[in-house]
Amino acid sequence: MQLSEIGEFGFIDRFSGKFSGLLQPAVHGIGDDCAIMPLDDQFEQVVTTDLLIEDIHFLKAAISPFDLGYKALAVNLSDIAAMGAQPTGSFLSIALPSDVDVEYMDEVMNGYHQLSEKYKVPLLGGDTTKSPGKIIINVCVTGKVKKGEAKLRSSAQNGDAICVTGFLGDSGAGLKVLLDGLTPDTNSKKLVSWHNKPEPAVDEGLWLGKYSGVHAMMDLSDGIASDLGHILQKSDKGAIIHLEKIPISPELQQTASDNQWDALKLALTGGEDYRLLLTIDSEKVNPIKEAYNKTFSHPLSIVGTITNKPSGEIQWKKSGKLVPLHKGGFNHFSP
Amino acid sequence: MQLSEIGEFGFIDRFSGKFSGLLQPAVHGIGDDCAIMPLDDQFEQVVTTDLLIEDIHFLKAAISPFDLGYKALAVNLSDIAAMGAQPTGSFLSIALPSDVDVEYMDEVMNGYHQLSEKYKVPLLGGDTTKSPGKIIINVCVTGKVKKGEAKLRSSAQNGDAICVTGFLGDSGAGLKVLLDGLTPDTNSKKLVSWHNKPEPAVDEGLWLGKYSGVHAMMDLSDGIASDLGHILQKSDKGAIIHLEKIPISPELQQTASDNQWDALKLALTGGEDYRLLLTIDSEKVNPIKEAYNKTFSHPLSIVGTITNKPSGEIQWKKSGKLVPLHKGGFNHFSP
Numbered sequence A, B: 001m002q003l004s005e006i007g008e009f010g011f012i013d014r015f016s017g018k019f020s021g022l023l024q025p026a027v028h029g030i031g032d033d034c035a036i037m038p039l040d041d042q043f044e045q046v047v048t049t050d051l052l053i054e055d056i057h058f059l060k061a062a063i064s065p066f067d068l069g070y071k072a073l074a075v076n077l078s079d080i081a082a083m084g085a086q087p088t089g090s091f092l093s094i095a096l097p098s099d100v101d102v103e104y105m106d107e108v109m110n111g112y113h114q115l116s117e118k119y120k121v122p123l124l125g126g127d128t129t130k131s132p133g134k135i136i137i138n139v140c141v142t143g144k145v146k147k148g149e150a151k152l153r154s155s156a157q158n159g160d161a162i163c164v165t166g167f168l169g170d171s172g173a174g175l176k177v178l179l180d181g182l183t184p185d186t187n188s189k190k191l192v193s194w195h196n197k198p199e200p201a202v203d204e205g206l207w208l209g210k211y212s213g214v215h216a217m218m219d220l221s222d223g224i225a226s227d228l229g230h231i232l233q234k235s236d237k238g239a240i241i242h243l244e245k246i247p248i249s250p251e252l253q254q255t256a257s258d259n260q261w262d263a264l265k266l267a268l269t270g271g272e273d274y275r276l277l278l279t280i281d282s283e284k285v286n287p288i289k290e291a292y293n294k295t296f297s298h299p300l301s302i303v304g305t306i307t308n309k310p311s312g313e314i315q316w317k318k319s320g321k322l323v324p325l326h327k328g329g330f331n332h333f334s335p
Helices: A003-022 A065-082 A102-118 A170-180 A186-196 A202-209 A224-235 A250-259 A263-269 A285-295 B003-022 B065-082 B102-118 B170-179 B186-196 B202-209 B224-235 B250-259 B263-269 B285-295
Strands: A035-038 A043-053 A086-096 A123-130 A136-146 A161-165 A214-219 A238-242 A276-280 A300-307 A314-318 A321-323 B035-038 B043-053 B086-096 B123-130 B136-146 B161-165 B214-219 B238-242 B276-280 B300-307 B314-318 B321-323
Touching (some): A003 B102, A003 B123, A035 B086, A035 B123, A043 B086, A043 B136, A065 A086, A065 A102, A065 A136, A065 A214, A086 A102, A086 A202, A086 B043, A102 A123, A102 B003, A123 B035, A136 B136, A170 A186, A170 A250, A186 A250, A202 A214, A202 A285, A214 A224, A224 A238, A224 A263, A224 A276, A224 A314, A250 A263, A285 A300, B043 B065, B065 B086, B065 B186, B065 B202, B065 B214, B086 B102, B086 B202, B102 B123, B161 B285, B170 B186, B170 B250, B170 B263, B186 B250, B202 B276, B202 B285, B214 B224, B224 B238, B224 B263, B224 B300, B224 B314
Parallel strands (some): A043 B123, A086 A123, A123 B043, B086 B123, B238 B314
Antiparallel strands (some): A035 A043, A161 A276, A161 A300, A214 A276, A238 A300, A314 A321, B035 B043, B043 B136, B086 B136, B161 B300, B214 B276, B314 B321
């Protein structure tokens, strides 16, 4: 049987159960943005890891080495942010083909360092080796969060407001600009920049993590149409999303209009947003939203509601009426 | 400039200093088998990570998927063992080409699980993705060790006995059996088996870690001729190695004799031994060695002495006389 037939999550399901017997109490394993492990009296540790491979996750000609180093760390910090945790250290494994030169790698490390410096995350170890052909980067990041305060995918409650930070679809649109070979203008440059050098929501995650009214949280990596499904599945809930409330940046709006693209589709199914998707107690959402919008330069938007049923399903509504939508998001093993 | 000109360690030197300003007190970063981070009142945490790439670290045709899964975890547990630490969890990133089937990957995970089960190490998370052509596996393992008791490369002292656990060169010889396409007999099968499915010295590392007389410790991954250099450099010491004391297994002895190989050279420079290299207080080494040899089925051997000078250099002696030896071990970026 081919892996593409069962997909990434089907593959994980085949072995994850086998390991659950080895879990100690107070350890939270596979299935969230990070694992959670005991640390000390006050804190728990969170850990995440992500692979970036040339020609799968990035095209060497389409991203500067500086941005590549920055992004390799950013996508991991985004998972730490999604738990409401503070990053504490990173581990970097790199495999390099023989035609990569030292100056290129210096720039990769400069980008990695700039983001490390920004959030005071030390690089604590790693592995370097030869690659048979492509650049391969694996980053592992540790973080810490107050005991019991990590935000899980499984904590969504009936009636919660479904919220997102910032704008959706910019990264997916940036990738489309690159793949379509468009001559970048002011707007599309911003989209490409978010795709190549996304800003992890570390401060936002820490800020939101302090509110008990914030229930479930995760980062958006495959598009809300796919990612929200994980919260619904883990929380055994359903959702209504109001399509007109999906926040779309002026840059995406304009670039989509210039090129006859469907901005909404990109916002729902474009990958690599690295924004936060969260659910907030309906009675607490308005003051949290107001305070958020005073603190950060991009909005927190309410895009829908968690429902009890039908479990695992998203009902898409436009002007209050149900509309059909094919499930989007990536299946990492599909052709 | 090509990476091969400066090598793996030259590359790491170019950026590691830049990150040292981000280190918190009580954190020990790049430069040992594992990083060390604070955990709770009693323990510290150790973390390691290793990449395994098809055609660089293994040939798909020469290793069973079960052994591949086992080995991917084993090489990381070996780093944890080298600190005298107890493994606590693992994180597995895998990238797979589209022609790898589900049954193959089930076997990889069965091997990974067998070793996880053996040392009760839960699989806590990871990443799965497509690969453009080769199987890529990155494993990250966490462990814990009593505060201040982790064994470092920098702790060798003048006069220490230099010791190794088990036999050296079996893995390098096993690789040679595979690459030369020899028809395996009873002896060479054991060598191939150690190469493909090495046993990490977790119990040995924990046992040795309890002795304050054990000073420096690391695992042997590139051959003692190269690896000992790291202890000497970090400890600012020199070493004398007595070649006739290098422990060579009967299987390597016989296979080398059958094929006119230099068994000693394989023992000194063959990679992937995953045995422990350690230095022990000269006044305490004999009782520790005696107790070790009663506890484990393979020997602890004294192979030399730590000296004050010349710092960083190994003096190789045969029957008491100095002999020249070219530095061996791998440079991961050399052609």
